[in-house]
Amino acid sequence: MTDHDDHVQHTWRLAHPDxxxxxxxxxxxxxxxxxxxxxxxxxxxGQAMVDRLLATYTAAGWRRVRDYAVNDAVAHAEPVQDDAPEPHGRPEKCPDCGAPVVYEPRYGSDVGEGAAWLCTGCKWGQWLTA
Ligand SMILES: [Zn+2]
Known part of the structure; x- marks a missing residue:
């Protein structure tokens, strides 16, 4: 054990009769x-392994002395991806001409570059804002 337990979420202590x-x-x-x-x-x-270890030790005669939370679990950040997955809400078909709509994560135009839904027919485009 050290004084630096920022990385510890939860601690269990077990004691053996000896x-x-x-x-x-x-x-x-x-x-x-x-x-x-x-x-x-x-x-x-993680927790599944802790449960397995606790079950193994208690079955072998160990006694759970105490357990306590040390720190909150770190919230898992969303994995960074170059091309974000297509967001929900794509129109079924183009509202202008009814042709299928495709997702373009890197659509470039005069106004910039970004994700957009594009019509395969009339090139209607709806920009996505994060
Ligand atoms: Zn269209």
């Missing part, structure tokens, strides 16, 4: 699991 202790830390990335003591190495898999 006096041994284990500390399990779930990190705020919701994936990394640090095991201090016992037979297990550090693992990944």
């Amino acid at each position: 006096g041994e202790e284990i500390t399990i830390d779930l990190w705020t990335d919701n994936d990394t699991v640090r095991v201090d003591g016992g037979d297990h190495e550090d693992a990944e898999g």
Whole structure:
């Protein structure tokens, strides 16, 4: 254990009748699991892995002493993508001429470049604003 636990989301402490202790830390990335003591190495898999470890240890005679939240989980940022997926709301067909509408993430024109829905017939375009 260190004084720097900003990365720790939740901690479980287990004790064995013979006096041994284990500390399990779930990190705020919701994936990394640090095991201090016992037979297990550090693992990944988040809460599901913690539950599996707790079940394994309690079945082997360990006792849950306490568990407590340390920090809130880090909100997962949306993965950055070069071409954002098409937003919802594409018109079924062009409101002007009824032809199919296609999505163009990098449509360029006199007024700039950006995502747009374009008609395959009359070239009607509706710009998307973030
Ligand atoms: Zn059209």
